[in-house]
Amino acid sequence: MVKVSVILTAFNEEKFIGKAIESILNQTFDDLELIVVNDGSTDGTSDIINGFDDERIKLISHENSGPGASRNRALKEVRGEYVMYLDGDDWYSEDAIEIAYREAKSKDTDFTFYQMINYDDKSGKIYENDWFNLNIFDESFEDRVFKACDYDGSIFDMSVGVCQKIYNTSFLRRIDAKFPEGIFFEDMPFFYYVLLKADRISIIKRHLYYRRKHDASITHVVDEKFLDTVPAGQELMRIFIENGWYDAYKFDLLAYKINGPRFALRDIEENYKVPLYELIKKDYLSIKSSKYYQDFLDNLGPVKKKFFLDIIKSKDYDDFMTLNQAKS
Template identity: 80%
Template sequence: MISPKISVILPVFNQENYIGKAIESVLSQSFDEFELIIVNDGSTDNTLDIINQFDDSRIKLINQENLGPGASRNNALRIAEGEYVMYLDGDDWYHPNALEIAYCEASSKDTDLTFYQMINYDDKTGEIYPNDWFDMSTFDESFENRVFSPDETPGSIFDLSVGVCQKIYKSSFLRDIDARFPEGIFFEDMPFFYYVYLKAERISIIKRHLYYRRKHDASITHVVDCKFLDTVPAGQELMRIFIENEWYEMYKFDLLAYKINGPRFALRDIEEKCKIPLYNLIKMDYCEIKSSQYYDDFLNTLGPVKKKFFEDIIVSKDYEDFKTLNH
């Protein structure tokens, strides 16, 4: 059997209301040289029954206990046979020509990584609307219709969308750099993206909306609940990647601001019951930083608001004490 040109990886957990549309959007593509690897991540609703209703030889199904999105994507990537890899979330769907357009761009330009635009869909109102983040507004016209490298975007990498589903990746490139998602945490696509982006040598963009991103009440990023505790380990993993790959010095000014802001905004917005656990995680992290060689960098590079947050966390005795300091 000839290997497929694209492996579409679709992890899913308890998305019986949406998974049918996601699968249909792949099977009905104008481009048909693909395999669809669905990872049923321990769903307890009717998700698996809906998946099993699709009888198509291009579907590969992995059934596993609930391991989370990082492990699901890693397990699918291990068996992917496509020349390129694309990702789809179980509550989203593709434009009918998404695979064809993405493959033509990536293969003709021989890219390691190609971005395309996403567009938002509001599940309550049916409104479809763009935003600058998913429209890749960071990339101006000078980046269109050509190949570029990360060296051309040194001051703006933390303004890029980290969403794993917004790109098509060359499989051999992912294997060569041993690209893996952190497992056991949410926000796993953030450290994955920066590792892959900064390792890439050939990047391009497609200024077309190829992906529909559904916004609904149950989506991971819609409700700031205890999943946002994982902004701390995700930020720790990001620091490790930058340090181990010797990118730290070049990017530290923006990197440290980015690392502080994730948990800072999460602590501001997270549900009340999650505030103390998140504060405790942040405090442990910052106390480790204080005893590391990077402590002075945080003090010297953070802006006043982020620096005050950083220092208030360290000196506060508990969350209530922190609130009195940081108001």
Template identity: 65%
Template sequence: MKVSVILCVFNEEKFIGNAIESILNQSLDDFEFIIVNDGSTDATLDIINSYDDERIKLINQENIGLGASRNKAMAKASGEYVMFLDGDDWFGLDALEIAYNEAKSKNTDITIFQIKYYDDETGNVSGNDWFDLNSFDESFDDCVFAPGACRDFLFDLSVNACQKIYKNSFLKESEVKFVEGIYFEDMPFFFEIFLKAQRISIIRKHLYYHRKHAKSITDVIDCNYLDTVAAGQELMRRFIENGFYEEYKFDLLAYKINGPRFALSEIVDECKEPLFDLIHEDYLEIKDSIYYEDFLKELGPVKRKFFLDVIKCKNYDEFKMSLD
């Protein structure tokens, strides 16, 4: 088995057919297709069951969330390589073949490819710096590199799990798992798995299409973004536990501050106060930790001011007044 494709879905009846067909019609046919129906309450399961293909392995379960579902599917994956697909997205029809041949020929732990944005409302297709791999200059083309080569732009890379093909034996040996029980489960997973890899390559071809629509989690700044705090806490924990912290702390601390800082400025109004409360609690814990001095020393002036203002303000209204 060359590739295990993992698709975890919850209530994706509108798009799931397109996602499934993009896999079943691949130019490479030596794959298993693990579909996890994570407690859908719409017609998603009926649509999955309408496909009669022996390569499909269905896991039908009560809802446990995307991170836990991916972990469950990863444990069952038997392919030489593993790829992920979201239920509202799709792969180009030669994506598995191109990604597998690149990873196999270069014996990589991780190979990263390009993604196109598809706007469901307008039908426009576009890219961005993250999805187009613009952080990688031409010296990264057609070669194998270690994560240290990306030291200066690590936190500019896309954390999207679906943008990569992973060697299955490496996934199992590394024991890296997705965070369970929160949104943004991709982010801590990506940084840990990337920094544990030894052989990485890129493909400058758009193999994956990410659909932007009204209910897309990462494209709507709603109360799901409360989980940026928990995701940042988990990221810090993994860097510390794996011995990555000292080398990357300057950029890591800036990245940890920037996520919630951006979310607080853009999130819908009814979620601003609860998000501030979570950030405030997190920063008070940092203030009482051995890492507090690192935040004061390593953060630039804008991020340090945000950090200290959140600590000193008792509530969101007081914080808003400090901005005036």
């Protein structure tokens, strides 16, 4: 057994994957394995991966299946006591794995957050933000172990990104943690399942991960991937309901479920607005016929409630836009 396994998934990352791999192989901590999943790349990604001669690398290649399926496949192969994730266009600081492992091991955590820092690929500038700085956690959370219920604010203000944590492998396997497959935004339901199953969490207020912002970044271009905000939200609801967490979190959960597709519909490229509207409408009509409909009416704030009802009432996207732009 090695101490840390790093799972790196890549689809057409020939511009960036070399740096990502080097950032792992050149760590100050070397008791690790790197599991690279080449998710059906059609560019030079495979050649770059194969150009590295290091016995710590294990390569998995399969047809394009998306990040969820790739991560699930890799997790089955993990031999490490702990596991971390890296996207193919990002990289670690040189001491990231050593710092993360020592924290997780010393506190025996189920998982540990660490800070990310942003890198703008066009300008070359590095910048921080509150979300990836974990600023929702005040000083009382530093150098301690806690559970989700110890946090007084909304858990839906936490950073959901899978790459911002180090996980105890035995814990993930014990709770049978899996990413939803076939959709983007798979991090989100995975995170909340893991979060609410965890008994021991800690944070590291140090920037260990460099997150690259570029033209093809999933959160930079609001394109067809954002259609998956609907199934991701459905999966989140299922997780909370099936695990008995719904009643305790429903006020914030329902707002969170509405806001993802609501903001996506506002910002998505024009040719995807109607398809996204239709997905949202189908989802909301199923909610209307369920026992949870009254909860949405009772718990949503006025803006989100109007959006919810306007979608249900509308005949089509144009009708929705007319209704939604009208004052209550």
